[in-house]
Amino acid sequence: MIFDKPSTRTRVSFEAGMTQLGGHALFLSNRDIQLGRGETIPDSAIVISSMVDGIMLRVSAHKDIATFAQHSSVPIINALSDESHPCQLLADMMTFQEHKGKIQGKTVAWIGDGNNMCQTYMQAAKAFGFRLNIACPSAYQPKKAFAEKYANSINFHSNAKSACQNADLIITDVWASMGQETQQQQRQAAFADFQVSAELMNSASPDAAFMHCLPAHRGEEVTAEVIDGKQSLVWAEAENRLHAQKALLLFLL
Numbered sequence: 001m002i003f004d005k006p007s008t009r010t011r012v013s014f015e016a017g018m019t020q021l022g023g024h025a026l027f028l029s030n031r032d033i034q035l036g037r038g039e040t041i042p043d044s045a046i047v048i049s050s051m052v053d054g055i056m057l058r059v060s061a062h063k064d065i066a067t068f069a070q071h072s073s074v075p076i077i078n079a080l081s082d083e084s085h086p087c088q089l090l091a092d093m094m095t096f097q098e099h100k101g102k103i104q105g106k107t108v109a110w111i112g113d114g115n116n117m118c119q120t121y122m123q124a125a126k127a128f129g130f131r132l133n134i135a136c137p138s139a140y141q142p143k144k145a146f147a148e149k150y151a152n153s154i155n156f157h158s159n160a161k162s163a164c165q166n167a168d169l170i171i172t173d174v175w176a177s178m179g180q181e182t183q184q185q186q187r188q189a190a191f192a193d194f195q196v197s198a199e200l201m202n203s204a205s206p207d208a209a210f211m212h213c214l215p216a217h218r219g220e221e222v223t224a225e226v227i228d229g230k231q232s233l234v235w236a237e238a239e240n241r242l243h244a245q246k247a248l249l250l251f252l253l
């Protein structure tokens with residue numbers, strides 16, 4: 001498990017999951033390995049993959065995962081990049097299905113930043129067959145390549161309320177992701193109309209669920225009333241990281 005950024009859920013779930021499956025996981029931060037002081041990704045991938053059965057990577061630049069995969073002889077798992085967070089979506093889809101049934105044909109509203117999580121929901125909309133309504137401030141839209149590729153599964157909305165109309169699931173994420181801490185103030189201003197509040201939840205289906213990959217900032221992207229309220233599935237969602245990733249490990253190994 002190579003981490004170039006902090007993590008609670010991803011680290012603990014992969015490490016506990018490997019132990020529960022009878023395996024062993026190594027936690028390697030950038031400070032622990034030569035990759036952090038300039039050894040190349042190809043060299044690191046060749047050497048590490050000659051000694052382990054799978055590699056999980058959390059990195060800033062998505063292209064680093066692709067480069068690592070090209071030179072690795074074992075499966076590579078994307079544990080978050082600037083582009084996507086597929087492990088989180090495995091847990092999210094599992095959670096929706098456990099609590100609400102099939103997600104196919106349902107409507108999901110993404111409110112907030114057009115970031116890595118938003119883009120992974122775009123991929124999931126196509127893979128699982130749900131409609132994705134996206135409401136992001138104009139300067140914080142998902143990448144154009146994603147918007148074009150997944151155009152058939154998504155609708156863009158200029159305000160959060162219209163995106164939530166009849167939605168079965170409301171999703172949000174932090175306004176400033178890891179690495180964007182210096183933009184916190186300017187983002188707070190830009191995202192002020194994109195907070196998931198009880199009022200916003202009321203414009204969705206009466207039994208709509210709320211999810212958030214966590215960590216959350218109560219009072220920013222979501223109110224405490226919503227995240228700690230009856231419609232919130234965030235604790236089941238977090239726990240399901242463990243179960244979904246054990247399945248992923250079994251599938252890959």
Ligand code: CP
Pocket residue numbers: 006007008009010011080088213214215
């Ligand atoms: N949701 C998620 O990936 O959390 P961590 O950053 O704590 O791993």
Ligand code: NVA
Pocket residue numbers: 080115116117173174176177178213214215
């Ligand atoms: N968008 C967030 C997700 C954290 C799990 C980030 O990249 O920091």
